[in-house]
Amino acid sequence: MFWNNFFESTNWRREKWVLITLIIGLVLTSGIHFLSQKSIQESSMFEFQLERSIILENGLKNIEKHLISLDNRLQMLILTGGNNNIQDLDKFRKEIYAELGSIKSKVEESDSSYWELDNAVQQKIEFNSLILSNYKNGDASSLVSMFHQNNVISSNFRDAYDQFYRDHDLDFTNNFESMLRQRSKILYINNIAYFLGFSFLVFALITLLRSIKKRMILEENLILSKEQVVHNANIKEQFLANMSHEIRTPLQSIIGFTNRIGKEKLTEIQSDYVQSIELASESLLRIVNDILDASKIESGMMRIEEVPFSLPGLLHSVDSMFQPKVANKDIYLKLHPGNDLPEFLLGDPIRLTQVLINLIANAIKFTEHGGIDVYPVIKDRHDQNFTLQITIKDSGVGIPESKLPHIFDRFEQADPKVTRIYGGSGLGLYIVKELVNLQDGRIKVKSTAGQGSQFVIEIPYKITTDIQGMPKPSRELVLMKYNFEDIKVLVAEDNLMNQRIVGMLLSDEGIEFDMAENGKVAIQLLENNSYDIILMDIQMPEMDGYSTTEYIRDNMHITTPIVAMTAHAFAGEREKALNAGMNDYISKPIKEDNLLNLIAELAPSNKKIVQSSQDPAPIFRRTKASSKSPDELFIDYNYLFSSSHGKRKYLDKMLNLFIDQAPKEVFAMGNCLKQGDNKKIAEIAHSLKSTVGYVGLQSNFQPILEAIEEQAKENADTEVLVRLHEQLNNLVNLAIDKFKSEILPIVGKP
Numbered sequence: 001m002f003w004n005n006f007f008e009s010t011n012w013r014r015e016k017w018v019l020i021t022l023i024i025g026l027v028l029t030s031g032i033h034f035l036s037q038k039s040i041q042e043s044s045m046f047e048f049q050l051e052r053s054i055i056l057e058n059g060l061k062n063i064e065k066h067l068i069s070l071d072n073r074l075q076m077l078i079l080t081g082g083n084n085n086i087q088d089l090d091k092f093r094k095e096i097y098a099e100l101g102s103i104k105s106k107v108e109e110s111d112s113s114y115w116e117l118d119n120a121v122q123q124k125i126e127f128n129s130l131i132l133s134n135y136k137n138g139d140a141s142s143l144v145s146m147f148h149q150n151n152v153i154s155s156n157f158r159d160a161y162d163q164f165y166r167d168h169d170l171d172f173t174n175n176f177e178s179m180l181r182q183r184s185k186i187l188y189i190n191n192i193a194y195f196l197g198f199s200f201l202v203f204a205l206i207t208l209l210r211s212i213k214k215r216m217i218l219e220e221n222l223i224l225s226k227e228q229v230v231h232n233a234n235i236k237e238q239f240l241a242n243m244s245h246e247i248r249t250p251l252q253s254i255i256g257f258t259n260r261i262g263k264e265k266l267t268e269i270q271s272d273y274v275q276s277i278e279l280a281s282e283s284l285l286r287i288v289n290d291i292l293d294a295s296k297i298e299s300g301m302m303r304i305e306e307v308p309f310s311l312p313g314l315l316h317s318v319d320s321m322f323q324p325k326v327a328n329k330d331i332y333l334k335l336h337p338g339n340d341l342p343e344f345l346l347g348d349p350i351r352l353t354q355v356l357i358n359l360i361a362n363a364i365k366f367t368e369h370g371g372i373d374v375y376p377v378i379k380d381r382h383d384q385n386f387t388l389q390i391t392i393k394d395s396g397v398g399i400p401e402s403k404l405p406h407i408f409d410r411f412e413q414a415d416p417k418v419t420r421i422y423g424g425s426g427l428g429l430y431i432v433k434e435l436v437n438l439q440d441g442r443i444k445v446k447s448t449a450g451q452g453s454q455f456v457i458e459i460p461y462k463i464t465t466d467i468q469g470m471p472k473p474s475r476e477l478v479l480m481k482y483n484f485e486d487i488k489v490l491v492a493e494d495n496l497m498n499q500r501i502v503g504m505l506l507s508d509e510g511i512e513f514d515m516a517e518n519g520k521v522a523i524q525l526l527e528n529n530s531y532d533i534i535l536m537d538i539q540m541p542e543m544d545g546y547s548t549t550e551y552i553r554d555n556m557h558i559t560t561p562i563v564a565m566t567a568h569a570f571a572g573e574r575e576k577a578l579n580a581g582m583n584d585y586i587s588k589p590i591k592e593d594n595l596l597n598l599i600a601e602l603a604p605s606n607k608k609i610v611q612s613s614q615d616p617a618p619i620f621r622r623t624k625a626s627s628k629s630p631d632e633l634f635i636d637y638n639y640l641f642s643s644s645h646g647k648r649k650y651l652d653k654m655l656n657l658f659i660d661q662a663p664k665e666v667f668a669m670g671n672c673l674k675q676g677d678n679k680k681i682a683e684i685a686h687s688l689k690s691t692v693g694y695v696g697l698q699s700n701f702q703p704i705l706e707a708i709e710e711q712a713k714e715n716a717d718t719e720v721l722v723r724l725h726e727q728l729n730n731l732v733n734l735a736i737d738k739f740k741s742e743i744l745p746i747v748g749k750p
C-alpha cells in the first residue's frame, strides 16, 4: 500500500533520478571494493607462491651445489690418495638430505617430479658411496669407469632437476611480470570504476541538495500557509464572536420589547404579529448562539467543567422549561426517571442541559401528534462511577434511513423543506454530538420516517456527596430579581465613564462599593478591607487585571470571587479570564441584568434575598425612527433604552456623563498626539470604546477607535493619527449635539 502510493506520487517521479544515480554509485563502489579485495588476494597468493618458489629453487640449487662439491671432494680424495676429507663428504650428504627434506615439505606427497628428483639424488649419493668404498678397498681399476658412470648419473640428476624446475614453474622473472601485468589491469579497472562511481555520487549529491533545497522552500511555504490558515481561522473566529455579539445585543432588545408589548392590551391581529416577531427573533437568537458555540468547539475553546450538580433538579428544570411549549402544540413531554438515579453528580451541568434542550427542542419541533418520552437511567455502575443514559423518544416525522449517517454533520438537515417549515440551521445536532464527545460520551440515533425518532446519549459521571460550590441555575434560563444586603464590592476600573456607570448600577441596588483606578490601588484596598466580590477591568494602566488577579490569588491568598470586565467579545475570553484565576467574565458595555445576576450568583448566600421576576414599568417609547440620520450618526436607541430599563434618571445621568467625559478624553488624546505619546493614545482609544458603548454609539465609534488604537500601537504616521483624531472629535461633538437636542429633552420630561 505504502509503496504503491510511493511510486505513484509525483514526488517519486521527480526524485527517481536521485535514486537511480545513487544505486549506480553504490554498485560501482561495491565493484571497486570487490576488485580491490581480489587484487589483495592475488597479491598475497603470489607472495606465497613466490616464497615457495624461492625456497624450492634455493633447495634445488643447494642440492646441485652440494652434489658438485661431493663429486669434487671425492675426485680430490682419490687423486691425492689421502683420507683427510672423508668427514666432509658426510657433511655434504647431510646437507643434501636436509635440502631435500625442506623441498619435500613444500610439495605434495604425490608430487612425481619430486620423487624423480629424490630418486636421482639418492642414486647420486649411493653411487658416490660405491666409488668411495671401491677406493677404500683399493680397487683402482674400476674407478675410471665408475667416474664415467657417475657423469651419466649426474646428467640423470640434471634431467630430474630440470623437470622439477619446469613442473613447479620456478621461472621467477616470468611470474613476476605476469603478476605486474595482472595488477596494472586491475588498477586500471579500479580507476575507471572509481571515477564513474565518484561522478555518479557527485551527481546524486548535487541532485539531492537541489531536492533538499526545494523541500526546504516547500516546507517554508507550508509553514507560511499554515500560519495563514491559523490567522484566517482566528480572524473568522473573531469576526464570528464580534458579529454574534453585535447581533445578539439588538436581538435581546427586540425580544425584550416584544415581550413587553405582548403584555399590553392588544387586538387579536396585533397579538398574532407580536407572537410572530417573538418566534422569529427567538429562532434567530438560537442560530446566532449555535454559530458561536460551533465556532468555540472548532477552535477548541469549549471548556468542560467538573462541578457537583443535582441530576433530578436539572431534569426538572429542563422539563418545566418545555411544558408550556408542548401544551401549546397539544402534545406531551413525559419524564420517566429510572429508580436508582443518584441525587448529586460531578460533571458539567450546563453542557448536559444544552444537549437535552437541543434534543428535546428538536423532538418537539418535529412532532405534531403523540409526544416525547425521556428515559434517564443508570448504566455500568462501578463504585461512584457510572454511565448516565438518556433516551429521548418522539412520535414525530422521523428521519429517512439514507439521512441518518450524516445527521450529526454540520448544516445537515433531513429534508431541504425543514428550514422553510420548521426553521433551524442544521447546527444543533452537530453541537450536541461535539458536546457529548467532549464529555467522553457517545450519541446514537434510531429513526423510521413517519414513525418517530429516538436519540440516546451516554455520558460518564461520578456520584458525589460533596456539594460545595454547586452552581446555581443558568443565568439564561432563570429571570430573577435580587435584593442584596451587606454586600461589599471592589471595582478595579480606570475608565471614568465605566467607573460611574458601574457605581450607579451598584448604588441603585444598595450595594456598597470601593473604586480603584488600577490594579495597584485595588491591592492596597484589599490589604485593609474585605469584599464579597471584585469586579476587575482587564486593561488598566500600571497593573492590568490579569497580573492583579495573579497577585491576589498567589501572594495574598484571597479567594474572593473575581469577575473580569472587558470590551472584547472574542471566543475564549471567558476561558482566558478563568485560567488567570478569575471566577467569571462580563463583557462591556455592562448590562444591569447581567451584572446583577452575576453578583447574585457569586455573592455569599446569606447576603442576598431572591425575589420573583418583575418587569419595570416602561417609561419610554421610541419617538423617532432610529435609522441613520442625514449626518450619518447612528444612535442605537434600542440599546440605550433597554440597557437603562427605561429609567429616566439613569439615562439622564449616563448621557450627561458622556457629555462631560468624552470631550475630556478626546482632548487628552490631542495632547498625547502633540507629545507623540502613542502608548497613551492607544490606551485612551481603548477606554473610549466602552464609554461610547454605554450610550449606544458603538457602531459609529468602533471602527475609528479601533483604527486609532491599531495605528498608535504600530506607531503610524502622525498625520494619519491627527486625521483620525479630528474625525473622532467631530463625531463626539455630533453625538453631544444629538443627545442635547433629541434625547435629553425627552428624558428631562416628567
Ligand code: ADP
Pocket: 362, 363, 364, 366, 394, 396, 397, 398, 399, 407, 412, 413, 414, 415, 418, 423, 424, 425, 426, 427, 428, 429, 430, 452, 453
Ligand atoms: P436544525 O433542527 O436546526 O435544522 P439540527 O442539527 O438540530 O438542526 O437537526 C438536523 C436535522 O435533523 C433537522 O433539520 C431534522 O431534519 C433532523 N432531526 C433532528 N431531530 C429530529 C427529530 N427528533 N425528528 C425528526 N427529525 C429530526
